[in-house]
Amino acid sequence: FQEGYGLNEKAIDIAFENNFKLIVTVDCGINSICEIRKANNYGIDVIVIDHHQPQKDVPSAMAIINPKYDTNYPFRELAGVGVSYKVAQALYLKLKRNQDDLRNLLDYVALGSIADSVPFIDENRILIKCGLKVLNQTDKEGLKALIVESGVDYGNLGTKEVNFALAPRINAAGRLDDPKLALELLLTDSESKAKYLSRKLSEINKYRQDVGDNILREAREFAFKQVEDEDNKVLVLASEDWNQGVIGIIASRLVDELNRPIIIISKKDGIGKGSGRSIKGFHLYKALELCKDILINFGGHQLAAGITIEYNKIPEFKSRINKIAQEFINEDELNPELEVDAQISLSDINFNLIKDINVLEPFGSGNPQPVFCSYKNMIYDWQLVGQSREHLKLKIKEENKILEGIGFGLSKMGSQIFSESKVVDLAFNIELNKWNGTENIQLNIKGIKAIF
CATH class of the missing domain: 2.40.50.460 (OB fold (Dihydrolipoamide Acetyltransferase, E2P))
Structure with a gap:
């Protein structure tokens, strides 16, 4: 979390000092207007590969590949890994290489798409369904070791096993330690290194669970108090004691429990980094757009988003987003419904x-x-x-x-x-x-x- 999510000016300075001529973003960049302008001033080209919602203005990149930006693309809901796979397909087509060679990468596409909670419809459904078949027969040492370490049934992996066993271990590295550990695991050809890294990721994930459980208990108390005392439809919870690496998970858990939008903010040095999750009927990203004048930065989707905000502006933000919610969330929508088929x-x-x-x-x-x-x-x-x-x-x-x-x-x-x-x-x-x-x-x- 030293650099934060996405492009940042320090990284672009390092790229310039090392004579880089091209930066390719993956799963970020669509709203990095200032950062990409700086790269351009350095003479560095930038290609943006992203799936997040664009704001009104977009960066002056060499190319933007984003299904939410390109109105001609027929499906908007690809995950970042899905967009990357489509870029690889296009490159193979351009270079006249055999597209079948890319099928071996579909296990990564399924893993990333499931972990990103994109809708399992249309093109995503095909990529995930085919990717799970590849994952259940994978010959990649890293994935095989991770499957064994997770205790799931190799050959019978489904979305549940990815969601609750594989993905949390991969994500834990970036949340609480060094994300390179997960990258090395996915790239290694060494069986012994794969076993070591998968054990390391399990240890980090266990620590993440312990940290998360403690934060969840405290955040839950704050949430119930805010509902009782203020009757807020959107709960904005903040603390200096909460680890930024797990606040997204905490937000998801509380949304499931309370059935109302939740934004969890970790405060440090006067700045708050927040992660939000929403409910059907409340477009979180559009609500944040109406608050952008008091936000340092924001991005995301309808049901999930992240923000950066000055600490002293959190009360104003909480008040404003709840005024917005009054217009869009009916009381009935706060009562969870279970649809029976x-x-x-x-x-x-x-x-x-x-x-x-x-x-x-x-x-x-x-x-x-x-x-x-x-x-x-x-x-x-x-x-x-x-x-x-x-x-x-x-x-x-x-x-x-x-x-x-x-x-x-x-x-x-x-x-x-x-x-x-x-x-x-x-x-x-x-x-x-x-x-x-x-x-x-x-x-x-x-x-x-x-x-x-």
Whole structure:
């Protein structure tokens, strides 16, 4: 975090001192107007490869490759890694090289696209689906070592394994240590080096989890107090004690819990660096545009953004963005809704149904996993599990059939409901639980409603 996200003038000075003639940005640059002007003054050409939302003015780069800037490109929602892959395809076409050689890179494209939480639709869906096939057969030493270190099932990797096992370890290096560790892992051809680096990334990720848990507890207290005392629709939380490397994760967790936009700010030397996450119906980037006169810098998308702000302007920013939210967020939108796709009887749930559901993969934003509901279910048994007993594990009975269910983060709901009732309505995903070489059907519980 010495240089921060994206282009910066110090890096351009270093490029000039080393006689660089070309800078290629990846996943940044579309709003780096001053920095690219400085590069041009040094006689350095700049090619911008990005996917973030452009502001009104764009930099005077040699070329800009960005689906949100090029109105002729048919799909706007590529991740940064997806745009980079399209550039590689264009170069191969120009150089008349075999495009099939690029297919071996699709594991990286899937990894980056899933980690960036882009919509799993259109071109992204194709890149992720094909990329997961390559990832499950990858011959790259770094990825193989990372898969083994993460404890996931090599050959059966899906979006969930990437999201919760692989991506956090890669991201942890850049959040709390040196991002070059992750880069070296992805590039190495050495099996021993790959094993060492993957272990190192796991250690950093464990530390990141510990740091994040502590910050989450404190930020959660601030958030509930702000809702109770100020009834804000957008929660702006700031502290000098919060590590900048994990605030984006904290924002995501709190949005899931509170269902309202959250901006977490880490303060240092009079400057705040913030990471925000939003909800459907509130375009965070457009809201930030209306606050740009009090921001040093900002960028991002509809549902995720980053800001830089002077410490003493945070109260004004909080007030203004909440005034904007009053116009765009209805009270109903602050109450989370669970959309159910179909009602089902437990007796109809079997391995063939799971196979049919999995044809719709990959699941993610824009293509969510189907949610089913079942009414008047008898709870046969339940218990709280997890290191902090935050998850709810239960057995559901219908006539002679018993299915197991897991409700992540639903411990409070379980304690409240099952002290009074054993018959409930359930909403859930239907999944395979693979453990110690065996496969069982498991319901991933998304909602519980007591009946009697």
